[in-house]
Amino acid sequence: MTSYQPAQRLRFGVIGCADIAWRRTLPAMETDPAIDVVAIASRDGDRARTFTDRFGGTPYAGYQAVAEHEDVDAVYIPLPLMLHAEWIERCLDAGKHVLVEKPMSDGYKESARLLDLARERGLVLLENYMFLYHSQHAAVRKLLADGAIGDLRGFHSAFTIPPKPPGDIRYQADVGGGAFLDFGGYPIRAAQHLLGRDLSVEGAVFRRDRALDVVMSGSVLLASPEGVPAQLTFGMEHSYQNSYALSGSTGRLTVDWAFTLPETHRPVLRIERQDHREEVVLAADHQFAGAIRAFVEAVVTKAPLREEHDGTLEQAALIEQVQRVARNVWI
Missing domain, CATH: 3.30.360.10 (Dihydrodipicolinate Reductase; domain 2)
Structure with missing residues (x-):
């Protein structure tokens, strides 16, 4: 990794108050000198406030406010899997870079479509398989x-x-x-x-x-x-x-x-x-900090994440093949 010293801190919004965000990702963001967490959304306003009391930013009950927030440059999405594609697309359409928890979507075609959309918009989209950064x-x-x-x-x-x-x-x-x-x-x-x-x-x-x-x-x-x-x-x-x-x-x-x-x-x-x-x-080593650093560097330097995107798509294809051939034993 190269060192990065952005002229302006990257303003992050968070969509979803998952346990992984509370325990690992947001603490890593909190200590990153290139990041400000400015907005956190949950379906439950009280839960969003619990997160902002610890990590800062404005709490929102509902996700759309963060996706469209004019002071948000990038969005971190730790939502359940079946909500990933919808909110990745909404954030990309709103001009936001996106860091999303794994897996990016529930299938190869959907992940490929989202990555194509990010490239068309000139935005960074990264799937957070954090262990790769250890x-x-x-x-x-x-x-x-x-x-x-x-x-x-x-x-x-x-x-x-x-x-x-x-x-x-x-x-x-x-x-x-x-x-x-x-x-x-x-x-x-x-x-x-x-x-x-x-x-x-x-x-x-x-x-x-x-x-x-x-x-x-x-x-x-x-x-x-x-x-x-x-x-x-x-x-x-x-x-x-x-x-x-x-x-x-x-x-x-x-x-x-x-x-x-x-x-x-x-x-x-x-x-x-x-x-x-x-x-x-x-x-x-701090693998969550490493993943976040890679994301921020890609945003700041506008560097294409070809290796990461190829890995996402090749893994999605493998997962679909496994699902097709797997013998199900019902218990």
Whole structure:
């Protein structure tokens, strides 16, 4: 990342008072010298006020006021999935740059249309897969390139959580709930990041709740053109895990905390070979701050986000392929 010193602070509005905004994204924005949070909207005016009491800005009951706010340059959208496309489009039409929580939309065609619209408007649209901005993954790539585990032979990744309370949004099919779109995207994106984007779908199994009609958990098998398999597990009926491991011809590299690291945590990469065990302790990094910085830099420098946009679309295509081939086991 290059350093940025904008002549004028980027004025952010927030549409949606989600837990991720409260715990992680807005605290990162609050400490960024290039950002002012000037407006926060919720369907519930009291909830919006709770957020502005902590993070500043004007509270609004209803989203349209922020989308059209003349003092807002960019909008952060942490809404439920099925509301993403509508509010991305409204904000782009109003001339706002958009940072949206993952996934950008519920399908490839819709994400492609929104990215095209952003380009036509000369605006930045970025999907917030924040883990990609943590420096530990660049360190993993370097170790692989340096031959730390030989030639790559396999990839395993898991993102699983314990069951959520009844009524949690992930159990609501009509707003994009379910484990696959919420958690399954992380191991898929990690596989793309480390194995390359030209991956094929070889199989998948979904455990789907009969009463709720949402995917509770599952497994996916991808493969690279060279025949390197990626075995991925996701779900919300497990013990907590978010990790990945790479197997090579001479060793194995493990990342125990892959996707949701706190900014104070120093990652540990474990390398095992037949006669060698090594732990590489890395510096702490703030992946939410990194994602926000990338967004602001793109706005300030007007730099195209081709790699990020290609990753969004290629992942969306993979997700649709997985959904088409998955065998549903009803529970």
